[in-house]
Amino acid sequence: MDDFELEIKRDFLQEAKDLLQSVEQSFLELERDPTNQELINSIFRFAHSLKGTSRAVGFGQIAELTHSAENLLIEIKNGKIHVTQAIVSILLTFNDKVSEMIEGLVDNLDAVFNVNELVFELERISNNEPPLGGSIAVPSVEAFPVDPAVLMTPPPSDDSKWEEEEAAVIDPQPLTATAPVVDELEVPVPPPAQAAPPAMEKAAPIKKERKDDETLRVSLNRLEKLNDLVGELVILKALVENSLDSMGEHKTSRSLGKLCKEIQDLSISLRMVPVGPTFQKMTRVVRDTSALLEKKVELRVIGEDTEIDKTVLESLGDPLVHIIRNAIDHGVETPQERTAAGKAEAGVVELMAFHEGNFLVIQITDDGKGIDANRLIEKAKKKRIIAESANLTEQQGIELIFHPGFSTKDQVSEVSGRGVGMDVVKTNIEALGGEVKVRSRVGGGSCFRLMLPLTLAIIEGMLIQTGADNYVIPKGQVQEIIKLNEKDITRITGRVPYITLRNEIIPLFYLQGDFGNVKRPEANVAVIVTQGDVTYAVGITDVLRQLQVVVKPATKEMAGQTGVMGTTILGNGKPAIIIDLLNLYMKRVKKEATGLKSAAA
Amino acid sequence: MGTTKNHSSTDASRFMEFSLGGESFAVDLLLVKEVITPPEMTPIPKSAAHVSGLINLRGLVLTVIDARKLLGIQPEKATTENAVIIFDLGERLVGVIVDSIQKVLHVPVENVKPVPDADAATPYMKGIIQFDNKLTMLIDPEILLAGTPSAKHRAA
Numbered sequence A: 001m002d003d004f005e006l007e008i009k010r011d012f013l014q015e016a017k018d019l020l021q022s023v024e025q026s027f028l029e030l031e032r033d034p035t036n037q038e039l040i041n042s043i044f045r046f047a048h049s050l051k052g053t054s055r056a057v058g059f060g061q062i063a064e065l066t067h068s069a070e071n072l073l074i075e076i077k078n079g080k081i082h083v084t085q086a087i088v089s090i091l092l093t094f095n096d097k098v099s100e101m102i103e104g105l106v107d108n109l110d111a112v113f114n115v116n117e118l119v120f121e122l123e124r125i126s127n128n129e130p131p132l133g134g135s136i137a138v139p140s141v142e143a144f145p146v147d148p149a150v151l152m153t154p155p156p157s158d159d160s161k162w163e164e165e166e167a168a169v170i171d172p173q174p175l176t177a178t179a180p181v182v183d184e185l186e187v188p189v190p191p192p193a194q195a196a197p198p199a200m201e202k203a204a205p206i207k208k209e210r211k212d213d214e215t216l217r218v219s220l221n222r223l224e225k226l227n228d229l230v231g232e233l234v235i236l237k238a239l240v241e242n243s244l245d246s247m248g249e250h251k252t253s254r255s256l257g258k259l260c261k262e263i264q265d266l267s268i269s270l271r272m273v274p275v276g277p278t279f280q281k282m283t284r285v286v287r288d289t290s291a292l293l294e295k296k297v298e299l300r301v302i303g304e305d306t307e308i309d310k311t312v313l314e315s316l317g318d319p320l321v322h323i324i325r326n327a328i329d330h331g332v333e334t335p336q337e338r339t340a341a342g343k344a345e346a347g348v349v350e351l352m353a354f355h356e357g358n359f360l361v362i363q364i365t366d367d368g369k370g371i372d373a374n375r376l377i378e379k380a381k382k383k384r385i386i387a388e389s390a391n392l393t394e395q396q397g398i399e400l401i402f403h404p405g406f407s408t409k410d411q412v413s414e415v416s417g418r419g420v421g422m423d424v425v426k427t428n429i430e431a432l433g434g435e436v437k438v439r440s441r442v443g444g445g446s447c448f449r450l451m452l453p454l455t456l457a458i459i460e461g462m463l464i465q466t467g468a469d470n471y472v473i474p475k476g477q478v479q480e481i482i483k484l485n486e487k488d489i490t491r492i493t494g495r496v497p498y499i500t501l502r503n504e505i506i507p508l509f510y511l512q513g514d515f516g517n518v519k520r521p522e523a524n525v526a527v528i529v530t531q532g533d534v535t536y537a538v539g540i541t542d543v544l545r546q547l548q549v550v551v552k553p554a555t556k557e558m559a560g561q562t563g564v565m566g567t568t569i570l571g572n573g574k575p576a577i578i579i580d581l582l583n584l585y586m587k588r589v590k591k592e593a594t595g596l597k598s599a600a601a
Numbered sequence B: 001m002g003t004t005k006n007h008s009s010t011d012a013s014r015f016m017e018f019s020l021g022g023e024s025f026a027v028d029l030l031l032v033k034e035v036i037t038p039p040e041m042t043p044i045p046k047s048a049a050h051v052s053g054l055i056n057l058r059g060l061v062l063t064v065i066d067a068r069k070l071l072g073i074q075p076e077k078a079t080t081e082n083a084v085i086i087f088d089l090g091e092r093l094v095g096v097i098v099d100s101i102q103k104v105l106h107v108p109v110e111n112v113k114p115v116p117d118a119d120a121a122t123p124y125m126k127g128i129i130q131f132d133n134k135l136t137m138l139i140d141p142e143i144l145l146a147g148t149p150s151a152k153h154r155a156a
Helices: A002-030 A037-057 A059-075 A085-107 A117-125 A148-152 A158-170 A174-178 A204-213 A220-244 A249-268 A275-293 A311-312 A315-333 A336-338 A375-380 A394-402 A422-431 A581-600 B068-073 B143-144
Strands: A270-274 A297-302 A308-309 A347-356 A361-366 A435-441 A447-455 A458-466 A469-474 A480-482 A498-501 A504-510 A527-529 A536-538 A542-548 A566-569 A577-580 B012-020 B022-028 B031-034 B051-057 B062-068 B083-087 B093-098 B100-108 B127-131 B134-141
Touching: A002 A085, A002 A275, A002 A542, A037 A059, A059 A085, A059 A275, A085 A117, A117 A347, A220 A249, A270 A311, A275 A297, A275 A315, A275 A347, A275 A447, A308 A311, A315 A347, A315 A361, A315 A447, A375 A394, A375 A435, A394 A422, A394 A435, A394 A498, A422 A435, A458 A536, A458 A577, A469 A542, A498 A536, A504 A581, A527 A542, A527 A581, A527 B083, A536 A581, A536 B127, A542 A566, A566 B062, A577 B051, A577 B083, B012 B068, B012 B093, B051 B093, B083 B100, B093 B143, B100 B127
Parallel strands: A297 A347, A469 A577, A504 A536, B022 B134, B062 B093
Antiparallel strands: A270 A308, A347 A361, A361 A447, A435 A447, A458 A469, A458 A542, A480 A527, A498 A504, A527 A536, A566 A577, B012 B022, B012 B100, B031 B083, B051 B062, B083 B093, B127 B134
């Protein structure tokens, strides 16, 4: 295979992957709005071009499979077959199969797949033959009720849609100002304005075509390189500014400063992508999960244009899927239960993204039955996760769901509840420097709030001094800073010393000794770090100042060194190590904590 | 650097020659990204003695290794001749401090001799360059630096 052929094949796979993702949304949209001719046309166009291109680049199996899907779509287009949930299911199966094939081809361009069953099934349905009920699982749930309001909404003309799109692009953070801040969760009342999602809002493939014209694929490596260089530019700028100022060139110096700031902001923003595509994938999760559980669930998505660092977004998919599945499985009741409780038959899961300070908040709210703290506590005691005598508040009870190996559903279900889950979600989010919070009310529903740093590339840090060395620590890990007097330190031979902070006994570690080779470490100041229910103090020489730092990877030679989060370059151009205090001390603290309690008792 | 006489470039290789404690060493020139004067370095705590620290190379943070300490050669006093060779080892860049850079050698392939068996214990020795009535140790920086994790705990 020559280079050219290889290249067009790779290009095709990448493009097809993106297209499949957006067409999946169209399939789901079709389920809600089965008579939308424009939508059907756009899906048909997609299938047609997929067939043509895949054949042209030499992926005959994709072409063959798409050909039979296209046949089915022709029948739908001509009104001979009506769109039902079963039809959408088979189309989604087709979509999954092609995605799977593309993944396989990315790894091995000569991969061969078994498409016969699906081709057969597609052909059979196209010919309007009754289903055999064989290999292809079509969830036997009655079709989702189609909201009459949706059907009656006249599809907006193409022009108005473009305007909407443009507006969204011009205003980069439309949600920052208006996003509701739900700290205390009341009963999650769905905003009435959102009741009928306009069907045309997400004619994804059509929009996509236009967007693609205006974007350019750039490798993340090159962006990172750009960020590095811009960082250097900013350091040099500081020097140049000084000499310009001393020469009396204040105006030039100011212009230079402004320009550099703008370039820096821009280069950072290049890594930011909207959460929309990730949110859209959840539509499918909701559909499949609710169909499987025979529940009716409506997904509402708010704030799709909110932007976040690409690397953060990538690690967000799995936690989101998990929380949403949980919300449907454990939260939302069956239609019968809901009717009995005086709720609407269909449950609502709301997925909302907005900015709050330097964080992106993603809130997953359901209006299901909520989390029964008492049941959780009871269960935790039975499982000996907590002591029989433990006296937990309701909130503490709710937070037991994050405990490893905890599953509340009495029967382990296919969807969620394998006992691994929420604790993994919590760990994953915390690994990103984020936080998970949960609020819930029995009968009222639950709300999971994920707070994520907008970017992993820049963090708020503190420049600290310990001995002769300077380090950066992430500000997020610092609970408070206290002055350390020798008389407040209690030393026990063979143990870590401890201090008493507001009647709480906490271990004290010396950074100089643990992240250095100093035998007799000293400290004037202690940084208090809290993680979960563990608190400890880290003794350092001084806190110099707060600063924003660009996080760079640790060098390969430092790999595996405990407590290193990364490196950065300070304003004076010198490299500095960013210390992860949690990583450095967590294991030791846990060991000490048990010892301290017995020592104090 | 005029050492290329009598040889066409097709059957010759180029090496960078540098000195450590009075001895001559050479590395494949293609692995050298650049040579800089030693900048100020940030020490890495808990690192081995041969790790000098971190430097900022135009926005990239790199580790610098002291080749003299790594090879157990008595370091000479710091002079203005001291240099840091930045090696591009594919997946990473590493800096190595040397006493001084000598020259670029343009050597016919047949002048690069295999290492005598007696030196098999030092796998980073790739060969011996016989040139201008002088022997120069050819070092493979990839092997030399791969076997030297900077953090003590890994060496332990």
